Amino acid sequence: EKGGYRHFMLKEIYEQPRALADTLAGRIREEQGDVYLEDLALSDEELGGVAKLNIVACGTSWHAALVGKFLIEKLARLPVEVDIASEFRYRDPIITPDTLTLLISQSGETADTLAGLREAKGKGGKVVAICNVLDSSIARESHGVIYTHAGPEIGVASTKAFTTQLVALVLFALKLARVRGLLDADGCRALTDELVKLPRKIEEALEQDEAIEEVARLYMNASDFLYLGRGNQYPIALEGALKLKEISYIHAEGYPAGEMKHGPIALIDENLPVVVLLPNNDTREKVISNMQEVRARAGKVIAVTDHDDPLVRDNADQVLVFPSTCDDLMPVILSVPMQLLAYHIAVLKGTDVDQPRNLAKSVTVE
């Protein structure tokens, strides 16, 4: 059942090229320069009338929501608010008839996310879900669904469900951008052309597995980790830290790199590994100066990047290099090293990777 892999989590990490291809299948309309979301159940007119989007989720799905805000605000210029479901459901959120609420849930059974859906619906708003499980409660109660086609996810630590959620969010952002008249057919094709190359690039990213395992060996005994990223990589830093906490029981925090001076820099000493997400974009130099700040205090820098050059080498203890894509899709690629680093550290520490202590795959009670 584990298909020759030692753990379900590893199998699911390696299934990502297939899962991403399945999530894209049949949804790109190359000729029209558009995307097609078969179960969204909202007309272009209804979608075009949306004035505000709330995204509501828990855990890893909430990290996907945070990436979604970047994608949707950038491509579709629609204001997006992101909430943790257990907060959203109790804060009397403002839902007007032109508010759309998007729930993100792998299982479709998370109690707080389902309660958030009911709250939004009860206030007269439209609700759609990004969900992996057909006919789950959240899928059934939503007006429309974008299914991720990740296939069953058994490992408690979410992996392929997360990257397929990111791809579903890209498709949804493209759809919104098209109906809002903010993207023409060529603009849409520019991104979908990159999307179709993603499964192959994830395969290439997986080839770094051994290099990541080496890094895991170096730092497996650390008691704390810091993960830093800017912009759409900040949620990936949060996700990297969550993966590590969940399966290796090492304390880890994700921070926006620019927040360092506002507190976390006090933690840095020679015992603190800092994982830095460094895509080759216009904040690269700022992130490199954050790396310098870490190293000036004897902290250890593990740079995770798609662009290797002397500047990175000079400012990092270890450099892990991954394939490049456009900035909107880089979070998908850099999720892979977050998963594998946590996985290898957990295996080296001998924890129960697929069934970590105190955790359930689906949190169906409050």
Ligand code: M6R
């Ligand atoms: O099934 P859901 O996506 O609604 O689950 C949400 C969280 O419980 C889930 O992502 C959790 O944080 C995972 N254990 C993360 O690896």
